[in-house]
Amino acid sequence: MGAQAVERLIAAMAENLKVHLAERGIEDAAMVGIHTGGVWVAERLHRRLGLADALGSLDISFYRDDFTRIGMHPDVRPSNLPFEIEGRHIVLVDDVLYTGRTIRAALNELFDYGRPASVTLAVLVNRNGRELPVEADVSGMQLDLMPHEHIKLTDADDLTLVIQRAP
Template identity: 70%
Template sequence: MTQTPVEPLLAQMAGDLSALLERRGVEDPAMVGIHTGGVWVARELHRSLGLEQPLGSLDITFYRDDFTRIGLHPQVKPSDIPFSVDERHIILVDDVLHTGRTIRAAMNEIFDYGRPASVILAVLVERGGRELPIEADVVGTRLQLVLGEHVKLTGPDPLVLEVHKAA
């Protein structure tokens, strides 16, 4: 197992997000993290950017396309969107972008709350294996993993990025 410091990645992401928001002329965006690791990352980015809107969180369990394979008793946490989504610029945050299916599910849930002006995707880690045409706007790091390796964010205090080797 190898560990990567998360703080420099979060600082880089905050700077990249700030620059992107300025380039696009986005004022007063709202941020939403995807349970669980995405909420941890979003909490740090939200604090770094000094966003005025409260931080939102999504549990996309019921929006997953593999929900029936998960079983009848998944661990479901409540979603919390404490602001109006309509015509708001949303920063969607997750820890790892892999297949794209989690992001698709999160966007479906966000649109159930309303119609945002835009959605900016920020991820701590982008790795290969995309199954859907989804691309992050802001990426902390890109990892090329070999068969059997996986990446995991542990936390929340401290946040640690781990790459586990195949057994």
């Protein structure tokens, strides 16, 4: 999926997110993207929504439960939460919701900073294969893939989605 199609998905997500937040009576949401693809999507959503607080980011590397399977990511970045988490309505953004383990790790880290009033999950791609009971509140698209297929968001400037197949 090319850059223009991805931008259309993000535009639709922004509109759906506005509606979702309004229905819940949330006017002062703060946004947090998960490194790396989640931050790329969050940057665009944050700009479209015109949120008052600066965009936050999480690197959940140390919160993952599958180090032995995937290994440590060599490029660990610090998380940046330029606002209080305690009592805030948080919009957590990721690029792909697959097993649910990344979101579980992100929630664990967020709660280490405080107890949010609520967390809304927004993902660009909601794909099949969940291992944990995690569901997105807003998603750009639903995608059903085979177990040997993965979808990857590439290039921070011109976002594209690419399906990769394991040999």
